[in-house]
Each structure stands twice: as structure tokens, then as C-alpha cells.
Amino acid sequence: MARESDGEAPALMRLHVVAFGCQMSVADGGEMAGPLLARGFIPVKDSKDADAIVLNTCTVRQHAEDKALSMIGRLRAWKEADPDRVLIVSGCAAERLGGWIRERFPYVDLVVGAKSIEDYPRIVETALAAKFEMLRETREAFAAGGGAPAAPIGWSSPVVAPVTVMRGCNYSCSYCIVPRVRGREAYRPYEAVMAEVRAKAAAGAREILLLGQTVNSWRVVAGDGRQRRFADLLRATAAVDGVARVRFESPHPRFLDDELIAAFAETPAACDHIHMPVQSGSDRVLSRMRRNYTAASFLERIERLRAARPSIEVGTDIIVGFPSETDEDFERTLELVGRLKPATAYTFKYSPREGTEAAERTEDVPAQVKEERLARLNELCDGLTEDAMKARLGRTVEVLDETGGYGRARDAFRVKWETPAEPGRLRKVRITGTMKRTLLGECE
Ligand code: SF4
Missing domain, CATH: 3.30.750.200 (Transcription Regulator spoIIAA)
Known part of the structure; x- marks a missing residue:
């Protein structure tokens, strides 16, 4: 996705994307970059080098929201140093606090909430086309010197590719703000998801991360008239050329059903890992949280999966x-x-x-x-x-090299080794030690 800047043909308009909070927010940050990349922006790693910043916010936890708001505050100086610069604030906190953000940070060019993500390219063009043109003209007039190095957008490793399959949530957990800011569940069509998986695999992704608030509730009637459920999607994703691994996040216990468990058992590319929030072991608290399961039923599903x-x-x-x-x-x-x-x-x-x-x-x-x-x-x-x-000490594990000598094993443990380093390669690594939450090893 990133275009290289070679230093001789300077980047005219440079984009920095920052996303706070959950993995969906990080993936959405990448998508939010789309309309600007289409306009000729190139991605840069450092906000200081940017002509435009997309700041995708999350509101699930206060901490993530506070960090995003604090960064918007800090960007006042960046924006005031050059009024041509563009600042877009998007995502869940933008949905929840849009009016307040506009009032509190009047230098923000566009505030667009999470519910509008499907319409986002049009909103950006409508609101900012004239501004982009002005920016392009001034950058053309003053372009000199090398552009900043191009950076990947929205995800730390290009070999691990997020693919959003659904948005929103039909539940009403009593502590959670997501249904209010994201709305009810909407599933992407089967064909659109698979096209994105194939495109990302062709571009070098080895691991696909299927994303959604309750990702395994995904179900659609596909173009061929057949019903597809999440288990089908898992199998189909694993079968795409170049895909070595599939993960998904966040599953809801209700949809960890026999069909999905069977798909796990039959699909070697499905990773040996599931992250499923339980939240409490007390049925009384779970009921007050409106989680729709008991501690025993949660455990029973995990035991069947194991x-x-x-x-x-x-x-x-x-x-x-x-x-x-x-x-x-x-x-x-x-x-x-x-x-x-x-x-x-x-x-x-x-x-x-x-x-x-x-x-x-x-x-x-x-x-x-x-x-x-x-x-x-x-x-x-x-x-x-x-x-x-x-x-795991003494065991040999399969690791996907994500960033050169660093990656994750199939069970999601982080693994570091010295050489050889080659992003995108699957390696056999013998585990020889541990350092905090990372396993250390040697390539076989
Ligand atoms: S399932 Fe519950 S916790 Fe998860 S997004 Fe929906 S309401 Fe929030």
C-alpha cells in the first residue's frame, strides 16, 4: 500500500495515521487512510513529517479515549505551525464525543464517527476536496529536499493483515459503550471479504486476522444463494494461496459452536489460539453484566474446543x-x-x-x-x-517472522531470535529462554 519516496522526487503530501485502543481501531485507522492515499498522499512514520494526520480513536476504555484526546490537544502546535495541514479525527470516541471534540479542538478539520465508516471516503471528499487541492498546490510550489521514508499504514507488520468482516454489536453488555457508538451488527459480504483476503495474500500477507466486535457471529447469504457462516469463512480464508495462518478477534462465546469447533479441528492453518473475554467467574456478576452465559457454559465450550x-x-x-x-x-x-x-x-x-x-x-x-x-x-x-x-523451553515452535527476527508462534506467544531475519518466512525456532512476555530462541 505504501509508495516509496526516493528522496529525489519529493513527497508532496505526507500522511501519518495513528490509532488508539483495540485492534478494530487499528484496522479502521488503516482504512481511514484510503481516501487520502487515493489523493496521492504517502504514508510517513512520524507525525512531525506529516501534512495530514488521521487519528482514529477508541472509546471502549477511558484510558484509550484519554490518550487520543490528549494527542489531539498536543497537535494544536503542529496544526498552528502550518494551517494548510489537515487533521482528521475518526472512530468510536469521535462518534461518542463528536460535538464536544469540534468545540474543544476547533482546529480539527473533520470529525467523523465510527458509524459513518462505510461512507467515510465520500465524507472526506465532500468536506476536504478544496483543502486537499490547496495543500497540493502549496506543497508543489515549495517542494524541495527528500521526502520522509514511506511507512506501512495501520498495522505493525505487513505480513499480518487485518480483514474486517463485521462491525457493530447486537448485545447489550451493561458496561460496554460499543453498541451505542458502533450500532448494530453489519456483516460484510462473503465475496468482499474473500477479495480482500486474496488481495492481501497476493501482496505478501501470510497471516490473516479476521476482525469484528463479535467476529464469529458473521453470517451472510452469498451471491450463489448459499448461507455462509463464520466456520465457512475460516475454512475459505485458510484455503487462499499464500495464507499460512488465520486468527480472529474477538469471538463471542455464544458462537463458539460445534460447527466452528469442527472447523478449528479440520483447518491446520487456524492458529492454536483463541482470545475470548470471560469477564467474571461469578454467574451473579455475569448476569448483571448481561453477558448471556454462565461460568460453566463458558468453560464447557472451551473444554470442547480443547x-x-x-x-x-x-x-x-x-x-x-x-x-x-x-x-x-x-x-x-x-x-x-x-x-x-x-x-x-x-x-x-x-x-x-x-x-x-x-x-x-x-x-x-x-x-x-x-x-x-x-x-x-x-x-x-x-x-x-x-x-x-x-x-515451551526446549520445544521447537513454528514462528511467522513479522518484523525480522521477531514474530508470533501459532499459539500467539511472542518469539525473538537473532538470525536469520526475513519477514514473511515461517521459521522453526527452538525455545531457549524467556524475557518478560517474550520467548527467546534459536532458528533451526
Ligand atoms: S459483546 Fe458485549 S462487550 Fe462485546 S462489544 Fe458487544 S456489548 Fe460490548
Whole structure:
């Protein structure tokens, strides 16, 4: 996607894309670049070198939202140094706080929310065509010296390619703002998804990451009149020439059904990893979260998956201190973690998101108690991760070289080795050590 700038023919208009928060936000940031790349912008790594910045925001957690807003604030100086520059703010926080962002940061050229992503190219052209022309003319007049090096957009490694298959969510988890900012589920057509997979594989992607808020709920009637479900999509993606691996994120437990489990078992290219948020081990809390499953039914699905694909590793997300969570509820969470044995867990203290049902609840858990519970949970989860990493010492694992001597094993563990380094190659690496969350090894 990136065009090389050779230093002699200077880049006229340079684009920097930054995305905060979840993987969908990162993938959307890449898509948001599309209309500007079509206008002749080339991507650059550093915002300082840019004539235009697309800043894709996320609102799932306060922290990601705060970071994005703080960066918009810092970009005032960049923008004021050259009023021709273009600043576009997009994504979920832009959807939730659009009016406020326009008022608070009047130098932003365009604020476009996540619900408008399908219409985004038209919105950008309508709002900014005249500005782009002006920018092109001034950059042409003043072009001199070398352009900044071209950079990939939206993803850290060109050999791992995200493909968004659905957007939105039909659930109403009581703590989550996503359904409000992203709207109801919309599935991309089978043909469009497959065309993107084929194009990305032809361009050098070896691993495809199928993305969606509840990615495995994807189902459509394809052009041939046949119903396709997520299990079909997984198989079809794995069968594309050049695709060595398929991952997906984020699955919903409800759609980890027999069909998908069978597809996992029959598709060697499906990675040995699933990241499925459980959030709590207490049925009472799960019901208040409106998660639509119990701890036992969640575990039962994972056990069936493990029986079908014993090499699979599980990752999960857990929230502690949800309103009204008792010591007893928290003990249930520890119990569940002990049985689930996730190789990786992202743990969070509950913090209310304005506009959600849970934010109205008054039975807040004291901050000190949340801290203590998080510390106990982290100790347990860190121990499980360490055990899983130690169990790999001496083993040989298949790693996809993503950035030259660094990549991920099929079970999603990060692996680093010295030589040889060749992005895009699958390597056999013997694990010889560990460093924090990374396995260290030697190529065989
Ligand atoms: S399933 Fe629940 S947590 Fe996930 S996006 Fe939908 S509402 Fe949010």
C-alpha cells in the first residue's frame, strides 16, 4: 500500500495515521487512510513529517479515549505551525464525543464517527476536496529536499493483515459503550471479504486476522444463494494461496459452536489460539453484566474446543470490581481462572463508561478493594503465563517472522531470535529462554 519516496522526487503530501485502543481501531485507522492515499498522499512514520494526520480513536476504555484526546490537544502546535495541514479525527470516541471534540479542538478539520465508516471516503471528499487541492498546490510550489521514508499504514507488520468482516454489536453488555457508538451488527459480504483476503495474500500477507466486535457471529447469504457462516469463512480464508495462518478477534462465546469447533479441528492453518473475554467467574456478576452465559457454559465450550484441538491456547479478558461484586463473587473468578488456565489474560479494574447501564449503578466497589482484587488476580494470571512459557523451553515452535527476527508462534506467544531475519518466512525456532512476555530462541 505504501509508495516509496526516493528522496529525489519529493513527497508532496505526507500522511501519518495513528490509532488508539483495540485492534478494530487499528484496522479502521488503516482504512481511514484510503481516501487520502487515493489523493496521492504517502504514508510517513512520524507525525512531525506529516501534512495530514488521521487519528482514529477508541472509546471502549477511558484510558484509550484519554490518550487520543490528549494527542489531539498536543497537535494544536503542529496544526498552528502550518494551517494548510489537515487533521482528521475518526472512530468510536469521535462518534461518542463528536460535538464536544469540534468545540474543544476547533482546529480539527473533520470529525467523523465510527458509524459513518462505510461512507467515510465520500465524507472526506465532500468536506476536504478544496483543502486537499490547496495543500497540493502549496506543497508543489515549495517542494524541495527528500521526502520522509514511506511507512506501512495501520498495522505493525505487513505480513499480518487485518480483514474486517463485521462491525457493530447486537448485545447489550451493561458496561460496554460499543453498541451505542458502533450500532448494530453489519456483516460484510462473503465475496468482499474473500477479495480482500486474496488481495492481501497476493501482496505478501501470510497471516490473516479476521476482525469484528463479535467476529464469529458473521453470517451472510452469498451471491450463489448459499448461507455462509463464520466456520465457512475460516475454512475459505485458510484455503487462499499464500495464507499460512488465520486468527480472529474477538469471538463471542455464544458462537463458539460445534460447527466452528469442527472447523478449528479440520483447518491446520487456524492458529492454536483463541482470545475470548470471560469477564467474571461469578454467574451473579455475569448476569448483571448481561453477558448471556454462565461460568460453566463458558468453560464447557472451551473444554470442547480443547478436546477437538488439544494444542489450543486460550487468552481472555477479566474485569474486577464490577458494581456490587462481593468477595464471594471474586473468589468465583479466581476459581474460574484456575480451571480455564489462560496463557494470557488482560485484567482490568472496572471503570464506568458514561452512557452505559452499569454506569448508573451506585453499588460501586471501593477503589482499595478493586486494587487488592486486581493484584491477586494478576498474581494468579502471571503465574499461569509463566508456567506456559516455561513449558515451551526446549520445544521447537513454528514462528511467522513479522518484523525480522521477531514474530508470533501459532499459539500467539511472542518469539525473538537473532538470525536469520526475513519477514514473511515461517521459521522453526527452538525455545531457549524467556524475557518478560517474550520467548527467546534459536532458528533451526
Ligand atoms: S459483546 Fe458485549 S462487550 Fe462485546 S462489544 Fe458487544 S456489548 Fe460490548
